[in-house]
Amino acid sequence: MAGIGSPHGADRLGWAVIDALGERGLPEAVALRACRTPSELTPLLLACSRALVIDALLGDGPAGAIHWLKMADLPGAALRLSSHGVGLVEAVQLAAALGMPEDRLQVLVLDVVLPQSDIQPAWIDALVAQVTAALSPTA
Amino acid sequence: MTSAADRDPNREIRIDVPLLTRVEGEGALEFTARNGKVESLFLKIFEPPRLFEKFLEGKDFSEVPHVAARVCGVCPIAYQMTSIRAMEHVFGMVEDPWVHAMRRIVYYGEWLQSHALHINLFAAPDFLGFTDAIEMARRHGDDVKRGMHLQALGNDLLRMLGGRSVHPIGLRVGGFHRAPTKHEVADLVDKLLAARDTAREFVAWAAGLPCPVDEQDFVSIAIQHPHEYAINEGRLVSDRGLNIAFAEYPERFREHQVAHSTAHYSMLDGSSYFLGPLARMNLNFSQLPEEVQDLSHELGLKFPSRDMFQNIAARALECYLAVVDSLNILQAYRLPSRPWTEFTPRAGVGHHCTEAPRGMIYHRFELNERGEVLSAAMIPPTSQNQARLEQNLNSAMEHFGLDHSDEELCELCEKVIRNYDPCLSCSTHFLKLTVHRE
Numbered sequence A: 001m002a003g004i005g006s007p008h009g010a011d012r013l014g015w016a017v018i019d020a021l022g023e024r025g026l027p028e029a030v031a032l033r034a035c036r037t038p039s040e041l042t043p044l045l046l047a048c049s050r051a052l053v054i055d056a057l058l059g060d061g062p063a064g065a066i067h068w069l070k071m072a073d074l075p076g077a078a079l080r081l082s083s084h085g086v087g088l089v090e091a092v093q094l095a096a097a098l099g100m101p102e103d104r105l106q107v108l109v110l111d112v113v114l115p116q117s118d119i120q121p122a123w124i125d126a127l128v129a130q131v132t133a134a135l136s137p138t139a
Numbered sequence B: 001m002t003s004a005a006d007r008d009p010n011r012e013i014r015i016d017v018p019l020l021t022r023v024e025g026e027g028a029l030e031f032t033a034r035n036g037k038v039e040s041l042f043l044k045i046f047e048p049p050r051l052f053e054k055f056l057e058g059k060d061f062s063e064v065p066h067v068a069a070r071v072c073g074v075c076p077i078a079y080q081m082t083s084i085r086a087m088e089h090v091f092g093m094v095e096d097p098w099v100h101a102m103r104r105i106v107y108y109g110e111w112l113q114s115h116a117l118h119i120n121l122f123a124a125p126d127f128l129g130f131t132d133a134i135e136m137a138r139r140h141g142d143d144v145k146r147g148m149h150l151q152a153l154g155n156d157l158l159r160m161l162g163g164r165s166v167h168p169i170g171l172r173v174g175g176f177h178r179a180p181t182k183h184e185v186a187d188l189v190d191k192l193l194a195a196r197d198t199a200r201e202f203v204a205w206a207a208g209l210p211c212p213v214d215e216q217d218f219v220s221i222a223i224q225h226p227h228e229y230a231i232n233e234g235r236l237v238s239d240r241g242l243n244i245a246f247a248e249y250p251e252r253f254r255e256h257q258v259a260h261s262t263a264h265y266s267m268l269d270g271s272s273y274f275l276g277p278l279a280r281m282n283l284n285f286s287q288l289p290e291e292v293q294d295l296s297h298e299l300g301l302k303f304p305s306r307d308m309f310q311n312i313a314a315r316a317l318e319c320y321l322a323v324v325d326s327l328n329i330l331q332a333y334r335l336p337s338r339p340w341t342e343f344t345p346r347a348g349v350g351h352h353c354t355e356a357p358r359g360m361i362y363h364r365f366e367l368n369e370r371g372e373v374l375s376a377a378m379i380p381p382t383s384q385n386q387a388r389l390e391q392n393l394n395s396a397m398e399h400f401g402l403d404h405s406d407e408e409l410c411e412l413c414e415k416v417i418r419n420y421d422p423c424l425s426c427s428t429h430f431l432k433l434t435v436h437r438e
Helices: A009-024 A038-047 A088-097 A121-135 B052-056 B061-069 B076-090 B097-128 B133-139 B141-162 B182-207 B246-252 B277-287 B290-298 B310-330 B381-400 B406-419
Strands: A002-004 A033-035 A051-057 A066-069 A105-111 B013-017 B028-034 B037-044 B221-224 B235-238 B253-258 B261-268 B348-356 B359-367 B373-379
Touching (some): A002 A009, A009 A051, A009 A121, A033 A038, A038 A051, A038 A088, A051 A088, A051 A121, A066 A121, B052 B061, B061 B076, B076 B097, B076 B359, B097 B133, B097 B310, B097 B348, B097 B406, B133 B141, B182 B310, B221 B277, B235 B246, B246 B253, B246 B348, B246 B359, B277 B290, B277 B310, B290 B310, B359 B381, B381 B406
Parallel strands (some): A002 A033, A002 A051
Antiparallel strands (some): B028 B037, B221 B235, B348 B359, B359 B373
């Protein structure tokens, strides 16, 4: 499980969820990673058997709306921009080009609407609940 | 299919690349030729000025490394290290040997991650005939994974001393906030040992890329040190007789503005010059560890070289250097009594240069008696390379010949530009405003 983020603003969300999950005690096989840039993600996606990536989404709202995405839901990408422009989609597409099976990946995003939004504790709780449910043997 | 008219060298050619891809930052290229002659050629950097030098005014010296790191997400160490050393000169400090060694390590981390990223994802698709790295990865997966492995190793080196790989926080005036434990160092030594062969394969692969030959007449400039392949310390030298202390930089180098770019042009005594891995190899090859020199000889690489595209091989050799020399340093690692040197702030002016991945970077800091910044100047390598890059584009185009299609000419220009690994964001530093009133 990888949370994408940085230390400030709503972008902190991915890290905050990883921190919260770390406190809950997860099955031993689950590794938690806080990634600062999406490009750190590609090697992780290639090395695991199942990947769940958690990130903040700048969408049309409402704030707090949660979406589960698969590879097919992500837009096409070409790694032609600078490394300043390597985002989650490019990192995932590169992993797919290097052999990651499409069904390995699930992306869990929460709409923060604005980058300067304050992270709500309820958002973290909701995402943790979604992840925990996805990890249950019956999921 | 292109017709003969499409390749007529006397045709009017107008090439406009509105957004250069696979470079750091944003810029454009505009090129016009008429009657068989290049009429105009501009590398346009249109990113807004960053104003970091102004942001730093009034800041305490201890804040400078954290602000300086924000100039560049790809080479923050270059900005942090150069500003720290310039301020250490103001405070009259002598660099501690442990700090010197660890500064080489953290800088090697930056070189390794930046160089591997550039060769692997930016430059290689040009020479292997792919539009981007994702397309290349489908056919050359093992090669791309190898480059990513080295990039990750560079980030590990950065994290060990910087705390994190993007905008590191571990560096301070006097040294580091924290010394790595012996256990952390031992883990990294294991990774470096495991990566030695990977790095050799990476150099062989990069040196074997089908690059064009682009012989140019240029002046190489780099830092030179009597005892090591220079990164952080030494004097500024060129292959045309320049040999000056860092403090003499403002007397010999001058910046000026042009209408088509927000980045300054920097000239040495009125002429362009070249910085970066090839310039460093041209001037300092004999100071590489024997193991790195041997690999270069085995692969048939020869330095000094006038072939601009040898910049790729030089960059790859520096990746191997980063692995080999990091091992040499870390296998002899000892915990220091304290990872920084004490000092007392005082007023003055300090100058320093270091070797960023893309070439030499110069900083000047003026501080008051409390150690607050009165003025700052940061001259990044890309703006220093800009005049040379435009000359390179002109002459590469002439050698290649205008009897090629617009698409082929455009491809060549993009290859030439990417070969410098330009960081266009960082090159847009403070602009001066001159108001003429009538």
